[in-house]
Amino acid sequence: MAWxxxxxxxxxxxxxxxxxxxxxLKGVSLDVAQGETICIIGPSGSGKSTLLRCINALVPxxxxxxxxxxxxxxxxxxxxxxxxxxxxxxxxxYNLFPHKSALQNVxxxxxxxxxxxxxxxxxxxxxxxxxxxxxGKEQAYPGELSGGQQQRVAIARSLxxxxxxxxxxxxxxxxxxxTVKEVLVTIRELAEEGMTCLLVxxxxxxxxxxADQIYFTDRGVIVEQGSPKEFFANAKDPRTQEFLSQIL
Amino acid sequence: MSRRPRNRPPVDxxxxxxxxxxxxxxxxxxxxxxRERELxxxxxxxxWRHGLVLLAVLLVSAGVAQAQAGAGREPVLEVLLxxxxxxxxxxxxxxxxxxxxxxxxxxxxTWLGLMQISLLPPVRVGSWFVTQFFRNAPWLVLLFYCMFLxxxxxxxxxxxxxxxxxxxxxxGLSLPVLANVSExxxxxVNSIPSGQWEASESLAFNRRxxxxxxxxxxxxxxxxxxxxxxxxxxxxxxxLASIVGVSxxxxxxxxVLAAEDRPDLLIPIYSFVLLCFFVYCYPIARxxxxxxxxxxxKL
Numbered sequence: 001m002a003w004x005x006x007x008x009x010x011x012x013x014x015x016x017x018x019x020x021x022x023x024x025l026k027g028v029s030l031d032v033a034q035g036e037t038i039c040i041i042g043p044s045g046s047g048k049s050t051l052l053r054c055i056n057a058l059v060p061x062x063x064x065x066x067x068x069x070x071x072x073x074x075x076x077x078x079x080x081x082x083x084x085x086x087x088x089x090x091x092x093x094y095n096l097f098p099h100k101s102a103l104q105n106v107x108x109x110x111x112x113x114x115x116x117x118x119x120x121x122x123x124x125x126x127x128x129x130x131x132x133x134x135x136g137k138e139q140a141y142p143g144e145l146s147g148g149q150q151q152r153v154a155i156a157r158s159l160x161x162x163x164x165x166x167x168x169x170x171x172x173x174x175x176x177x178x179t180v181k182e183v184l185v186t187i188r189e190l191a192e193e194g195m196t197c198l199l200v201x202x203x204x205x206x207x208x209x210x211a212d213q214i215y216f217t218d219r220g221v222i223v224e225q226g227s228p229k230e231f232f233a234n235a236k237d238p239r240t241q242e243f244l245s246q247i248l
Numbered sequence: 249m250s251r252r253p254r255n256r257p258p259v260d261x262x263x264x265x266x267x268x269x270x271x272x273x274x275x276x277x278x279x280x281x282x283r284e285r286e287l288x289x290x291x292x293x294x295x296w297r298h299g300l301v302l303l304a305v306l307l308v309s310a311g312v313a314q315a316q317a318g319a320g321r322e323p324v325l326e327v328l329l330x331x332x333x334x335x336x337x338x339x340x341x342x343x344x345x346x347x348x349x350x351x352x353x354x355x356x357x358t359w360l361g362l363m364q365i366s367l368l369p370p371v372r373v374g375s376w377f378v379t380q381f382f383r384n385a386p387w388l389v390l391l392f393y394c395m396f397l398x399x400x401x402x403x404x405x406x407x408x409x410x411x412x413x414x415x416x417x418x419x420g421l422s423l424p425v426l427a428n429v430s431e432x433x434x435x436x437v438n439s440i441p442s443g444q445w446e447a448s449e450s451l452a453f454n455r456r457x458x459x460x461x462x463x464x465x466x467x468x469x470x471x472x473x474x475x476x477x478x479x480x481x482x483x484x485x486x487x488l489a490s491i492v493g494v495s496x497x498x499x500x501x502x503x504v505l506a507a508e509d510r511p512d513l514l515i516p517i518y519s520f521v522l523l524c525f526f527v528y529c530y531p532i533a534r535x536x537x538x539x540x541x542x543x544x545x546k547l
């Protein structure tokens with residue numbers, strides 16, 4: 001069955017995942033349409049990051065199904081590398097390669113994995129670094145960049161693979177308040193350009209602003225979902241209300 | 249009678265103390281701690297003064313030997329000078345053996361270390377076993393094994409490849425080296441944060457690419473100091489080859505003593521051997537410390 005753009009780009013159905021005796025995901029279902037921006041919020045340890053890691057097969061699931069563009073992610077026959085070309089991921093700790101310059105960080109995967117022409121990739125890398133407002137920092141090593149700058153290099157690095165969907169795992173959680181903004185601006189631009197984005201975030205203001213749908217998770221299940229407007233204005237579930245009252 | 253106030257720590261930040269057991273060493277410990285704080289790293293326990301002590305032992309023993317020998321005998325230092333080319337040629341042999349054993353050990357040990365992190369359980373367990381076996385076996389026993397297990401020549405068809413003792417000794421010494429290198433590699437790979445693996449996996453690199461392009465280049469810095477340390481230990485262990493009859497420095501020293509038949513030469517000659525090893529290994533030790541300081545993990 002071929003996938004068509006009117007079907008969900010990412011679709012999770014009844015996803016279960018345990019680490020040892022701890023059940024982290026207890027039946028999570030969500031759909032992301034193409035071009036949509038989804039924010040997942042919730043207290044720590046509620047399984048948000050694990051869900052993202054399951055979507056690009058960094059973590060295997062125990063039960064249920066996850067499809068990306070109609071392809072089952074946890075099919076043992078699946079070409080994991082093909083999946084990961086479609087799904088970009090940005091991490092809380094940036095995880096840049098410290099022995100490579102910003103430009104090399106961006107260029108490495110397209111050149112070695114996609115075997116694209118080095119000249120062409122280099123041009124694209126310059127363009128992407130300009131897009132995340134890091135022109136002039138191409139030759140800098142990660143150790144010489146601030147947290148916010150490193151995180152933007154990481155975003156450019158993911159974009160260089162031309163993914164169909166981007167996963168952001170608490171990308172601003174390790175940043176100073178001043179540098180959070182520059183990263184959020186970059187993500188908002190991406191969302192506005194029509195990139196499909198899945199964000200795990202604690203930035204409620206940002207979630208309200210960019211999200212098409214907000215999901216609230218607690219203890220491994222999705223407690224509540226809705227458009228930002230209704231979610232923040234009248235949350236129905238007591239757990240959501242409690243969480244929101246603590247943060248807002 | 250003075251009593252220590254209840255909530256005062258036994259040793260304060262400046263390194264001063266009023267605990268009786270620490271008093272005798274307190275001053276020197278405090279000085280050392282102060283210097284280490286200044287440097288930001290631990291001071292090496294070995295320094296050039298130890299070399300001077302060795303040199304002094306050599307000279308004093310030569311003097312004593314001279315006095316005991318009485319008149320009419322050739323002066324000790326002259327004997328030493330006469331035999332020096334022989335002894336130094338022996339030392340060169342030690343260095344050659346150490347270089348070769350290190351090269352072989354590093355090459356095989358690196359692969360063994362990578363096998364220890366393989367995803368295939370039989371490969372992982374097998375390489376782990378080999379590593380632990382050679383790492384925990386006495387060096388001398390391994391050396392004897394190689395001496396007596398390996399043939400003195402190989403015949404392939406009509407071709408005869410001689411297999412002299414020193415090659416067998418080199419192989420014997422490279423066994424513990426490869427096991428130690430294997431552990432150094434495994435440890436270094438495991439010390440790279442898991443985020444590096446996750447990030448590169450999410451960029452669709454395959455395992456081989458991740459290992460060779462992302463993980464191992466970051467490991468080299470971390471492996472260099474322990475690797476050099478291992479080299480210094482290996483160099484000092486090359487004298488074990490004298491027991492199995494390879495003509496390295498210790499063997500030559502024994503032969504010189506036999507030829508001279510003068511018991512008063514014993515201490516001066518062996519002191520000279522010690523001095524040679526110190527002069528060679530000390531710079532390596534200092535360099536290792538310097539590298540460790542430079543590559544210190546910055547958190």
